[in-house]
Amino acid sequence: MIDANNAISATRVHAHNRALSKCRAVIDDIFPVGETGFFVVGGIAGIGQYTREIWLGSDTEHCDILQQASRYPRPDTIAETGSHSDYRISDSGFMAFIPDGMLRLREERLAVVCDGEVLYHLEVRKMPICGMPPLETAKRLLRHVPLHGGRMRELFERQIAPAITTLDFPNSATIKPTIREYGVMPKQPIASVVVPLYGRLDLMEHQLSEFRLDAPFCAEVELIYVLDDPKLQDSFTSFCHAVAPLYGVPFRTLTYGINLGYAGANNIGARVARSEYLVLLNSDILPDQPGWVQTLKAIYQQLPDCGALGVRLLFPDGSIQHDGMRFERFPFLDHLWINAHPGKGLPASEASLPTTTTLVPAVTAACLWVSREDFFKTAGGFDEGYLIGDFEDSDLCLKLLVKGRRNYLTQEVVLYHLERQSQSLSSETRLLREQITAYNCWRHTQRWDAMLSRLCEED
Amino acid sequence: MRVLIIAHAHPDFSKGGGELAAYQMFQALQQRGDDAWFLAAHREQSLSHGGTPFSVLREREILWFAPMTDHFLIAPSNRQTVWKDFRELLERLQPEVIHFHHYMNIGIQAIQQAVQYRKTVGKSVRVILTLHEYLVICANDGQMILRQTKELCTEANPPRCAYCFRDIGKQPEDFFLRNRLFRACLTGVDAFVAPSHFLKKAYVRWGLAEEQIAVIENGQPPVGKLLPRGLRDDEVRGEFAYFGQINQFKGLDILLSALDFLPKASRKKIRVQVFGTGLENQPEAFQQTIAQLRERLGRYVVFHGSYRTEQLPGLLSTVDTVVVPSIWWENSPLVIQEAFKYGRPVICSDVGGMREKVRDGVDGLHFSCRSPASLAEAMVKASEPNTWDHLHRNTPVPVTVVACLEQHDPLYFGKTNDLQKRPAELSPWAVLANVLN
Numbered sequence: 001m002i003d004a005n006n007a008i009s010a011t012r013v014h015a016h017n018r019a020l021s022k023c024r025a026v027i028d029d030i031f032p033v034g035e036t037g038f039f040v041v042g043g044i045a046g047i048g049q050y051t052r053e054i055w056l057g058s059d060t061e062h063c064d065i066l067q068q069a070s071r072y073p074r075p076d077t078i079a080e081t082g083s084h085s086d087y088r089i090s091d092s093g094f095m096a097f098i099p100d101g102m103l104r105l106r107e108e109r110l111a112v113v114c115d116g117e118v119l120y121h122l123e124v125r126k127m128p129i130c131g132m133p134p135l136e137t138a139k140r141l142l143r144h145v146p147l148h149g150g151r152m153r154e155l156f157e158r159q160i161a162p163a164i165t166t167l168d169f170p171n172s173a174t175i176k177p178t179i180r181e182y183g184v185m186p187k188q189p190i191a192s193v194v195v196p197l198y199g200r201l202d203l204m205e206h207q208l209s210e211f212r213l214d215a216p217f218c219a220e221v222e223l224i225y226v227l228d229d230p231k232l233q234d235s236f237t238s239f240c241h242a243v244a245p246l247y248g249v250p251f252r253t254l255t256y257g258i259n260l261g262y263a264g265a266n267n268i269g270a271r272v273a274r275s276e277y278l279v280l281l282n283s284d285i286l287p288d289q290p291g292w293v294q295t296l297k298a299i300y301q302q303l304p305d306c307g308a309l310g311v312r313l314l315f316p317d318g319s320i321q322h323d324g325m326r327f328e329r330f331p332f333l334d335h336l337w338i339n340a341h342p343g344k345g346l347p348a349s350e351a352s353l354p355t356t357t358t359l360v361p362a363v364t365a366a367c368l369w370v371s372r373e374d375f376f377k378t379a380g381g382f383d384e385g386y387l388i389g390d391f392e393d394s395d396l397c398l399k400l401l402v403k404g405r406r407n408y409l410t411q412e413v414v415l416y417h418l419e420r421q422s423q424s425l426s427s428e429t430r431l432l433r434e435q436i437t438a439y440n441c442w443r444h445t446q447r448w449d450a451m452l453s454r455l456c457e458e459d
Numbered sequence: 460m461r462v463l464i465i466a467h468a469h470p471d472f473s474k475g476g477g478e479l480a481a482y483q484m485f486q487a488l489q490q491r492g493d494d495a496w497f498l499a500a501h502r503e504q505s506l507s508h509g510g511t512p513f514s515v516l517r518e519r520e521i522l523w524f525a526p527m528t529d530h531f532l533i534a535p536s537n538r539q540t541v542w543k544d545f546r547e548l549l550e551r552l553q554p555e556v557i558h559f560h561h562y563m564n565i566g567i568q569a570i571q572q573a574v575q576y577r578k579t580v581g582k583s584v585r586v587i588l589t590l591h592e593y594l595v596i597c598a599n600d601g602q603m604i605l606r607q608t609k610e611l612c613t614e615a616n617p618p619r620c621a622y623c624f625r626d627i628g629k630q631p632e633d634f635f636l637r638n639r640l641f642r643a644c645l646t647g648v649d650a651f652v653a654p655s656h657f658l659k660k661a662y663v664r665w666g667l668a669e670e671q672i673a674v675i676e677n678g679q680p681p682v683g684k685l686l687p688r689g690l691r692d693d694e695v696r697g698e699f700a701y702f703g704q705i706n707q708f709k710g711l712d713i714l715l716s717a718l719d720f721l722p723k724a725s726r727k728k729i730r731v732q733v734f735g736t737g738l739e740n741q742p743e744a745f746q747q748t749i750a751q752l753r754e755r756l757g758r759y760v761v762f763h764g765s766y767r768t769e770q771l772p773g774l775l776s777t778v779d780t781v782v783v784p785s786i787w788w789e790n791s792p793l794v795i796q797e798a799f800k801y802g803r804p805v806i807c808s809d810v811g812g813m814r815e816k817v818r819d820g821v822d823g824l825h826f827s828c829r830s831p832a833s834l835a836e837a838m839v840k841a842s843e844p845n846t847w848d849h850l851h852r853n854t855p856v857p858v859t860v861v862a863c864l865e866q867h868d869p870l871y872f873g874k875t876n877d878l879q880k881r882p883a884e885l886s887p888w889a890v891l892a893n894v895l896n
Contacts, residue, residue, distance in 0.1 A: 246572075286636075
């Protein structure tokens with residue numbers, strides 16, 4: 001496979017038909033991971049009982065990639081070779097993370113071997129590496145993960161996660177953002193609202209339009225917008241300059257020229273926040289009543305041991321988008337734990353009466369009240385190991401539970417959440433999204449499986 | 460009292476009814492001794508200076524260069540002209556009444572700027588908005604008709620609107636945001652003026668408070684009624700006319716098709732004169748329809764081309780009845796008022812503002828909207844001389860501009876509405892239901 005962004009690729013060299021029938025190895029993708037490693041994905045089939053190997057290194061000093069690889073079904077490989085393979089379909093695909101692979105790649109080829117005899121070589125073309133950004137590498141890894149067929153967990157655990165962990169993602173702790181202020185900020189804010197921005201800026205204007213009508217908000221709340229999208233950096237400054245005086249709502253902006261992801265953007269905003277309390281807020285959330293932040297504070301102060309306080313969120317049509325989260329095993333993702341939203345889609349009037357504040361295991365960070373101390377000291381901020389953004393909120397809520405806090409959901413404060421379906425995605429992009437979500441979901445389950453099993457047995 | 464009238468266009472450069480009504484109010488205010496100023500938007504780069512959006516047309520008439528790019532959110536392409544330049548203008552002029560006749564081109568945010576200006580200035584400043592159309596309610600050019608089928612729309616809610624706009628990929632959330640933004644922009648307006656009860660009803664359904672909307676018809680300069688057209692002994696009242704821009708929503712094709720439905724006896728006695736232009740800007744299909752009808756109808760249809768307002772009396776004296784066959788709701792079509800003030804009855808579609816302004820069987824006739832057969836029936840009735848005389852005698856005298864101005868005085872002098880209350884959200888969605896009376 002030859003790919004313009006590919007640093008290395010592998011093609012077969014000088015193989016006779018007899019050799020191919022004994023062992024037909026195909027490399028679908030091979031690329032560097034981190035400074036020294038590479039990741040290889042391919043398929044293997046053949047007729048006859050042999051010990052088949054793929055050697056990395058020289059003929060005299062080598063290691064077998066297949067030893068380190070995980071195997072999984074690749075029906076397309078078998079189809080390509082015909083049905084006469086002695087390989088089971090379940091073993092026909094392989095993927096391997098070789099941590100020191102780039103160092104050991106001698107003479108730039110891999111040897112395909114049967115019973116110790118080199119049948120032919122796969123030439124690995126090495127081109128100058130421009131350095132794929134860590135997120136791009138992670139996406140490339142995840143593209144190959146089959147979500148069905150039962151091997152997903154093992155592939156994450158044995159190959160994908162070890163590879164991702166060596167990647168050098170930027171961390172919010174090392175970033176010094178540029179801070180700008182528009183308007184006159186409240187001197188002693190009762191809360192800091194942190195809003196990460198990515199992909200689009202127009203929603204920020206709609207939020208400002210709503211906040212403008214909320215006099216207590218303008219007087220007592222520190223509003224912080226965090227731009228997590230370097231592509232928008234140039235237009236962002238002129239956008240703020242055009243829009244800020246139009247609405248007259250004071251706000252601060254943080255920019256830092258890279259994409260940290262949801263967790264990092266929130267961590268940085270929370271770090272810079274000046275008040276004791278944080279309201280983590282998505283950019284696609286619109287308040288419905290003035291004074292909602294003050295109301296949240298009043299509710300929080302009445303609740304014993306409150307860690308995270310979440311709110312009821314509605315879709316624009318008035319149906320429930322979020323009413324607290326519950327954990328469930330999802331059979332279609334190998335029974336990993338997912339964050340369920342009970343009542344989602346039901347008309348709010350039917351969902352529950354009267355409006356109450358209840359204990360829940362977790363709440364969404366689309367709108368979440370938490371003290372700054374709990375966020376950082378008790379929970380250690382958002383975990384930046386989740387890719388792009390997902391599960392950070394339930395992760396945070398569970399960290400708070402472990403330290404003895406309790407999480408609550410209040411229906412007395414209601415906001416709109418414009419959680420939109422992205423219609424224009426290609427099926428390929430949709431699949432990648434699912435793969436990224438699956439990885440985050442697996443990572444979350446790895447950490448919390450025991451605790452969630454206990455929690456759900458107690459119910 | 461200093462009054463600033465703001466329009467989206469200047470009648471010197473644009474022929475619409477809204478800007479004409481605004482300008483006439485400005486002139487009437489001046490005539491009665493008020494300290495009036497007129498601010499009109501325009502889109503001609505050549506008329507503007509560099510470094511400022513403002514220029515002067517005449518004393519007290521300021522032009523505002525405001526090319527608008529976002530029609531969906533009625534937002535100006537350059538927001539700075541709204542919060543900086545417009546605001547500075549207000550601070551210099553210090554008007555006590557800021558009367559918007561529109562928000563097109565200047566952007567609906569300008570209304571909020573006026574409200575903000577009032578807050579900072581501390582003394583009583585009244586912010587008034589006259590609603591001339593339905594843009595805030597309907598993103599389809601404010602017509603409240605469905606984009607694909609051109610049928611009349613009776614209910615606006617985000618899922619329906621998104622469905623109507625599915626060809627350009629709009630989603631319900633886009634309309635949710637649009638509605639909320641507009642509601643926010645209109646919060647703090649002291650009073651709204653609607654030229655028709657129909658329009659008021661539509662806006663009340665959308666969420667404006669009933670008490671805040673006054674129905675005041677646009678004033679007309681007073682003129683004398685024309686004598687009826689002289690008839691020969693055996694002649695009937697067969698001269699019908701269409702006045703105004705020729706576009707696909709004004710129903711000229713319905714009127715021309717109606718001639719096909721006339722009973723044999725009437726056929727050679729009825730003629731349609733068309734005054735106005737604009738056909739060349741219409742979609743191909745519509746242009747073809749008109750061309751085919753024109754050819755088939757031969758000398759029973761006469762296209763006169765454009766006309767100036769001063770020519771109206773002369774043109775109307777050759778006409779018996781004016782026809783307004785619009786296929787959309789309309790608000791208060793200027794052509795109806797003009798016909799009435801010169802003593803000509805009107806036949807119009809039985810929907811919306813038209814139905815309200817023309818009283819069926821009193822000063823005109825209704826026909827079933829979009830039905831050439833129904834229109835033909837009405838034309839036959841109106842051509843009967845005794846019927847026509849009755850209708851002609853009952854044509855109302857439109858409100859004069861001065862009287863219209865006097866009706867505004869309670870709004871101009873009333874107490875400032877300091878409510879932060881935004882227009883209500885009636886249900887999760889605003890509903891424009893059952894507006895068909």
